[in-house]
Amino acid sequence: MKMRIWDSKMLLILLVLLTGSKTHADWHGFASVSGVWFSNPNADFVYNNLSSGAGRTHTVDFGLDTNLGLQWSGSPVSGVRLNGQGVLARDAANRFTPSVTLANMALDINPAFSLTLGRVQNPNFLYSDYRHVHYALPWLRPPREVYGITSIFNYDGAQANIDLVRHGDFGLRLTTGLAQSNTDYSRDGGETVDRLRATQMGYASLAWRASDWLIKLSYEQGNLFTNNARIDQAMLAIAQSDSLLAQQMALDGKDYRFMAFGVRYDTDDHLWLFEAAHRDLDAYFGRRSGVYTTYGHRLGVYMPYITLARTWTEVNSSNHPVAQQLYDSVKYSLTSLTLGISYEWSSRMTVKGEAQWLKPDAGSRWAYEKYSSSYNFAAPSEDILLSIGVSTVF
Amino acid sequence: MRRLSFGLVLLFLTGLPWWASANWQIVTHRDSEITPLQLSDVRLLFLEGLVQGKSPQLIDLSDEVLRGQFYESVLGISQNRWRAHWAKRVFTGSRQLPKQFALDYITHYLDTNPNAVAYLPNEIQIPETLKVIYCSPHQGATMEGSGCAPTLSVHSRLVKKPFVNGVD
Numbered sequence: 367m368k369m370r371i372w373d374s375k376m377l378l379i380l381l382v383l384l385t386g387s388k389t390h391a392d393w394h395g396f397a398s399v400s401g402v403w404f405s406n407p408n409a410d411f412v413y414n415n416l417s418s419g420a421g422r423t424h425t426v427d428f429g430l431d432t433n434l435g436l437q438w439s440g441s442p443v444s445g446v447r448l449n450g451q452g453v454l455a456r457d458a459a460n461r462f463t464p465s466v467t468l469a470n471m472a473l474d475i476n477p478a479f480s481l482t483l484g485r486v487q488n489p490n491f492l493y494s495d496y497r498h499v500h501y502a503l504p505w506l507r508p509p510r511e512v513y514g515i516t517s518i519f520n521y522d523g524a525q526a527n528i529d530l531v532r533h534g535d536f537g538l539r540l541t542t543g544l545a546q547s548n549t550d551y552s553r554d555g556g557e558t559v560d561r562l563r564a565t566q567m568g569y570a571s572l573a574w575r576a577s578d579w580l581i582k583l584s585y586e587q588g589n590l591f592t593n594n595a596r597i598d599q600a601m602l603a604i605a606q607s608d609s610l611l612a613q614q615m616a617l618d619g620k621d622y623r624f625m626a627f628g629v630r631y632d633t634d635d636h637l638w639l640f641e642a643a644h645r646d647l648d649a650y651f652g653r654r655s656g657v658y659t660t661y662g663h664r665l666g667v668y669m670p671y672i673t674l675a676r677t678w679t680e681v682n683s684s685n686h687p688v689a690q691q692l693y694d695s696v697k698y699s700l701t702s703l704t705l706g707i708s709y710e711w712s713s714r715m716t717v718k719g720e721a722q723w724l725k726p727d728a729g730s731r732w733a734y735e736k737y738s739s740s741y742n743f744a745a746p747s748e749d750i751l752l753s754i755g756v757s758t759v760f
Numbered sequence: 761m762r763r764l765s766f767g768l769v770l771l772f773l774t775g776l777p778w779w780a781s782a783n784w785q786i787v788t789h790r791d792s793e794i795t796p797l798q799l800s801d802v803r804l805l806f807l808e809g810l811v812q813g814k815s816p817q818l819i820d821l822s823d824e825v826l827r828g829q830f831y832e833s834v835l836g837i838s839q840n841r842w843r844a845h846w847a848k849r850v851f852t853g854s855r856q857l858p859k860q861f862a863l864d865y866i867t868h869y870l871d872t873n874p875n876a877v878a879y880l881p882n883e884i885q886i887p888e889t890l891k892v893i894y895c896s897p898h899q900g901a902t903m904e905g906s907g908c909a910p911t912l913s914v915h916s917r918l919v920k921k922p923f924v925n926g927v928d
Contacts, residue, residue, distance in 0.1 A: 392857060394850045439853055449853030468853055477815035487852065495852045502847035527854070532810060535800050634838045664838070710840055713824060759847045 392439045398500040400431035400755030408741040409734035413510040415458045417552035429456040447472040453498050460556040478529040488519045489541045489571050490584035492628040500757035506718040511677035512656040515643040521545035535577045542570040555736045563591040578633045586624040592617050603688045615650040622647040637662035650692045652681035667710040675702045698732035701725050715758045722751040783882040786894035789874035797894040809855045818858035819878035830879050834896045
C-alpha cells in the first residue's frame with residue numbers, strides 16, 4: 367500500500383508539472399501479449415517478482431510477459447526534461463495493476479553531463495533500463511538467470527550521466543547515482559505480499575562504446591530490509607538456541623554488493639551478447655551468480671537466436687534445522703538453453719517465439735514458484751518452456 | 761517509362777541495394793556554430809544527439825520510408841535496429857527525442873530555429889539562410905555553395921517525383 371501512496375505522490379508531482387507548463391507533450395507507449403506453456407505441472411515458471419505463472423497454476427499463462435506502458439516526455443524549458451512512465455502488468459499479488467516505472471526530471475547541464483532526479487530504472491545490465499519494452503529486447507524476455515540476480519529495478523534518487531570521452535564512434539559514459547528502492551514480492555503464490563526495501567544504494571556503471579561494440583561494467587551496493595513475517599518467525603526460532611547465528615542470517619539492514627559485466631556486438635547481420643552478474647548479501651541469501659550468452663543472426667525480418675544460461679547460488683550450511691531450511695530455501699542453480707526466433711511483423715510490431723530447456727540442480731528451491739508436494743527436489747526433471755509473444759511500440 | 765526501365769536495368773546490373781544510391785545532406789541554420797562534419801560525427805549526432813561538444817535539436821522526417829532510407833544509407837543501420845534504438849531512447853527518457861516534421865516544412869523550421877539540425881534529400885534546394893554541413897558520400901556528392909552537388913542517381917530519379925513534388 368505504501369508503494370502505491372509513493373507512486374501516487376510521484377504521479378501527482380508529475381501532473382502538477384505537466385499542467386503548470388505549456389510544454390508540448392510527446393506521448394509514446396509499448397505493449398506486449400504472450401502465451402506461455404510450461405511442461406512441469408508441479409511448479410510454476412515465473413520471472414521478475416511474479417508469484418505464479420505457467421505450469422502448476424496455468425496450463426497456458428497469458429500474463430507472464432503481458433503489459434501495457436504509457437510514457438509522457440516533455441521539455442518545459444531548454445535543458446530540462448520531464449519523463450513519466452506507467453506500466454500495467456501483473457504484480458506479486460497476481461493482479462494487473464499500474465505502477466510508475468519512470469517519474470523524473472532530467473537537467474542537461476551541458477552536452478556531456480546530465481542530472482536526473484526522481485525515479486529511474488536500474489541501469490546496471492545491458493537491457494535493464496528498458497526491460498519492460500519487449501519490442502526493443504532481442505529475446506521474448508530477458509534471461510532470468512542473470513536479470514533475476516536482483517529484484518530491484520525502480521531506483522528513486524539522483525543519477526548523473528557523464529560522457530567522459532566522446533570521439534567519433536568511440537564513447538565512454540559513466541552513469542552513477544544514489545537511490546533507494548521498494549519492491550513487493552510474494553513467496554506464497556501471492557497470498558501474502560511482502561516488501562523488500564533497499565536504502566543507501568550507491569551505484570556506478572561504466573559503458574564503453576566503439577562502433578558496433580558495447581562493454582558495460584557496473585557495481586552497486588546498499589542495505590536491504592524486509593518485513594516478512596515467516597522470516598521473522600524463523601529468526602526467532604534460531605535466536606532461541608543461537609542468537610549469533612540469527613544475527614548473521616537476519617536480513618534487516620545487511621549490506622549487499624552487486625556486480626555486472628556485459629558485452630554486446632550488434633550489426634545488421636549479427637547480434638552477440640554476453641552478460642555475467644554476481645550478488646553478495648550478508649544474510650542467509652548468500653552469493654548468487656549468473657551468466658548467459660546469446661547469438662542471433664539477422665536474416666531480413668527474421669532473427670533466429672540461441673541463448674545458453676546458467677545461474678548458481680552459494681550458501682552456508684548449519685547444524686540448526688531451521689537455519690538449514692532457510693539456507694536451502696534460497697538455493698537457485700539452473701542451466702537453460704533457449705532457441706528463439708524474432709519476426710518483424712510490421713514496422714512497429716514484432717513476434718517472438720521461444721523454446722527453452724531448463725534443468726534445475728538438485729536441491730534448487732528458488733528455481734520456480736508454487737511447488738506442489740510431488741515436486742522432486744532431490745532429482746528435478748528437465749523442463750520445457752514454450753513461449754510466443756507479440757510486442758509493439760507506438 | 762523508358763527512363764524508369766533503364767534505371768531498373770542499371771540497378772540490376774550494378775547489383776547495388778536499392779537504397780545505396782540515396783544522397784542526403786545535413787542542414788542547419790547559417791548562424792549555427794556547427795562546422796562541416798565527418799561521417800562519424802553524423803552517426804554520433806543522430807544516434808547519440810551530440811556533435812562538436814553541442815547537443816542541437818534534431819529533426820526527423822515524419823515519413824517513415826524516407827527516414828528509414830536515411831538511417832540505412834547514411835548511418836549504416838537497418839530500420840529494425842534503428843527502431844530498437846529509438847525505443848530505447850524513448851522509454852529510458854535518456855535524451856530529448858528528435859521532432860518529426862514533413863519534408864516540406866523542415867527548411868522553414870530550420871530557418872526560424874538556429875539550434876536545429878535536419879537531414880534532407882540532396883534534391884531539396886537550400887535557402888541562403890541555411891548551410892549544409894554534410895553531404896552523403898555516395899555517388900561522389902560534394903558540398904557546393906549552399907547545398908550538395910546534385911547527383912543523378914538511379915534512386916533519386918526513381919523517388920524524386922513522389923517526395924519533392926510541391927517543394928522545389
